[in-house]
Amino acid sequence: MSAIKVFVPCDAAAIACGADSVAEAILSEAGKAGVEIKLVRNGSRGMLWLEPLVEVEADGVRYGFGPVRKRDVAALVAAGLFTAPASVSHDLAIGVVSEHPFLTAQQRLTFARCGITDPRSLDDYLAHGGYKGLARALELGSAGIVAEVTKSGLRGRGGAGFPTGIKWKTVHDAKGTQKYIVCNADEGDSGTFADRMIMEGDPFELIEGMTIAGIAVGATRGYIYCRSEYPHAISTLRAAIGTARANGYLGPKVNGTEFAFELEVREGAGAYVCGEETSLLESLEGKRGLVRAKPPLPAHVGLFGKPTIINNVLSLTAVPHILADGADAMRTTAWAARAARCRSRSPATSSMAACSRPPSASRSAIWSRRSAAVRCRAARSRRFRSVARSAPIFRHLSLIRPSTTRNSPRRTR
């Protein structure tokens, strides 16, 4: 019998709630029981109130248990966690994870792999559709990529909602021997953590998106400026970049082509203002994070004075999907009809931190779904004491309450 796959997330939120000690306990219990397991540290599914969410695979189906604490592990194992995960009778059992109402109500694009795969495994990434976007980008060539991104209607996720295609076209058309791709991973606004989750849960997607951006505008270097408060995101990204380089996805010949692209993670230093794009560029240059006067735009005079694309993490991670499935994919999905009313045609992700119980059971969610007004509904719903939006674009998002947040609110004191 082959090893039983057991998943324990490596997302910072899961770790902050004890995932590492749960993983250790699972390994030790498996050893005691003489069961051969393969422990996978996946990203988070976004059901943060269930973290650490342990999953066990049986016959290709993943059964979930959460929130698991170290002290629960022995009882779960005794109840059949490894041998019969489908029929474990325990308070923490949530059944088949993919059938959870929170997940079935969503259509995930950027976060499709997050929580499913091992974020540090390139093989996993490739097996789940990774680098298909790059392959198509290489077929299309620079102008074709810019046209595709423009056609998709993608708008920046960093706050201003600026059309990404137009930004890219400006840098594409700018003259310059050196151009840069900069990813804004400063995610400074409290209550937002979708950038963090995707960097920790699917780092190759960001690497692929930035590589495509480089090929689109003729940039050979990229920087990811990540806030220092995200040490797990930084180490995951660095590991993934090393793997991508070792496998020819980064370096002097991307995928064996004539395109070169190098990528580096730079750590912020605790200055909120560095999320603003021009002060971020100053900071990358090694200066104080002071805002620059505009114009000139970073697209013309950016990092070290060179033409520069600066985009948010979620703008760049949307790109592989746009290229792989085509710009029209954005329009033909379930929300396309409603999307027609808005100028932005692309779905956005929202981070939500809601509290309907004391902190030990605080709940949160990641959505990839659009329609009515998140802000109004959230404001109206007294159940949500803190609702996070990382961009005005979330105005267009619908906030669908998972069935598990039905409990009445209680103040934490």
Next chain:
Amino acid sequence: MRHETFSNERTREIVSSHLGLEGPLLPILHAVRETFGYVPEAAVPVIAEELNLSRAEVHGVVTFYHDFNRAPHGRHVVKICRAEACQSVGVETLVAHAERSLGVSMGETSPDGRVTLEPIYCLGLCACAPAAMVDGRIIGRLDMEAIDEIVAEVDR
């Protein structure tokens, strides 16, 4: 966390190992901080000379960024998130409790060098807030009990 004692030599070594980078100053300051536990005043002229910058420029950068503490921290560093999401679930009560139990105020190091208590602004753990970082380890769903455990760990 063990740190090395400051020396010009070691600082020069750190600088030279970063010279291949574009815009190396922030990575250098991070490395200096990691090596010595803080960014000593005496490191500024060394870095400035090696990078061909003025002392004022390097000083300006060091003082701009919150992460570059210019005095050594305590043996333990407790950072509690005070950003909006954590505030909305009552972190301020926990901060008061931590200050009382540790015997230091926010932003201070205890006189015996045992512990530094600092605010941090958003660890992205908003869905399991309140959150903290203790000696680099992140902790979510913080409550009074968790603070007591942190205090016990620091006192050990």
